[in-house]
Amino acid sequence: MYQQYSVADTFGVSAPASMTVEGFVPANNPFVPVQKPYVFRREPLRDVLAFFRNPNGDGLYITGPTGSGKTSLVEQAAARLHWGVHAVAGHGRLEFNDLLGQFVLTGNGTMKWTDGPLTSAVRHGHVLLLNEIDATDPAELLGLNDIVEGKPLMIAATDEVVMPHPKFRLVATGNSAGAGDQSGLYQGVMRQSVAFMDRFRLMEVGYPEPDDEMSMLERTVPTMPLSIRERMIQLANEIRKVFIGGSDSSGLLSITMSTRSLLRWAQLSANYKGSPNALAYALDRALVLRGDAAEREAIHRLAQDVFGSDWQV
Template sequence: MDQDAKMVEIRTLFGVDAPEGAGVFVGKGSRVINPSYIFNKRVLRKILSWFDGEPGFQNLGVVGNAGVGKTTLLKEFSARMGVEFRSVSVSGDTRFESLCGRREIKNGSTEYVEQGLTEMFRSGGIFCANEFFRMDAGEAMRMVEFLDEGGSLANPETGEVIPRHPEFRFCFTGNSGGFGDETGAYAGERRGSFALRDRFFILELPEMTPEEEKMMLVRAVPQLENTPFAERMVAAARAVRAAFVGRGGGLPVDVSPRALVRWGNLFVSPAYQAYDTGNGVMSNPLLESLGDACLNGAPQDAREAVMELVGQWLGLDTEF
């Protein structure tokens, strides 16, 4: 524990209901936080157990649908805890060596520079591999040695064997958690090795309630507070989300919580106020901003289906 760490009450730090006096030690690191972010109390309790290194919580996986806020959760947690956070989005082309470091040309010579994984392993902090199970299974399995308790990291470039810092934490995010994707919504999601998955405590990030999602929206877009739009936009987004192919429906497009906030920000922008399209028809700012937020480029039939569904919830003409 950082000797400069200070105790802060949980309810003050995370904005959740917690017993008076219940607190955590917060490091001296400073990061910008999003004051509109809403923590799920049950999820927070589990992540605190992981961060504290309680038995059974050594390595963390966070799974859930696209846009539900997996990486954001970890970023906001790290920021409030005052600890360093490094993340990288991996793919089938990612190699273990690239997570450890790379060679750069400086002053005419080649120099090896450590990257996030090695930095955090050596000095302490949280390292997150986004979309972890898109990585080649063989490359991912090279992490097993340092994921085990008391494990060490052998830098493949330098050969140095680095002892694990007691405050190093490894986590990943993903859509399926290593079981592949049968819906076709998440291209590149692979079935991972059980031996690798077995080394993780895996948390499925729950969906927000309509009330929580509305609170998130108005915190992010204050102009929507005390208007009927926030509640209707949330209801419309959730209706589309329920019909998304990734959730067993037939639509190839989604209005995720992330897209909902983008929709709200576009809608209140002066650029989306009603105007004459040139043929005497006034544009609808709600629908136009929705299209630009997440629908443009989608197949026409899918786009029309979403617009019709949203129009039903908003009571609007869906043509624009």
């Protein structure tokens, strides 16, 4: 049922040959995420694997800016360990009972209980991944307090008591760290209960380093000239700086260049290769058309500064 995986070989990172992590034997589990090409960063991976190995009665809360790879880190680590994942998107109308399950009508007219993502993860030893958890009503999340600590899951509708599988893990992601959004960048973020947050260990994931994003671009568009890829990454980081804000700019953009958007831009640029304005045309469709007129102009000005004569609109 379980097997040891070499950290170095499985995740493509520098690690001692003797360093392993326990996962599941491949078994065609439909809840295991699809494995995709992925560049793991050493520090975030270390924290996730340490949590998978031994949560010590904690959940794992991953915070960081939008598009920094919080969700993909967990899913791709689980994919390589053949660990099932139940991903749920947080929102203001999400209720605890949605996570537990519900009765559904069968073909013969009877009612049958169907496990929700929480119950299924607890029962089978999967990861419950609550994305954008800080957009959820904190009162609805209090029902998770006991289960994070390893206590049985009580299903009142069926009077069933589900003992947590030893491999059950609870991971949450959020753009804030549970204390609300102080930056004003994220709509709908709610301050979470201190008692709930106290049940999590925290880790922060920022945008990848340029070398890591370069590795991703090399895999995505291997024929693109190095100088173009370097400047694409430079522009992405300039956009992120303006989005986040700082001493020179205070969140002047409402959109940002995630790694996902960067790779989309590169792919579209390759598709439109040969057009006189391929980079600009692709950037608009990858990101810029989500902004208003002033934001579009600001991003194109940044691009002109970065690319110089290679930038044509």
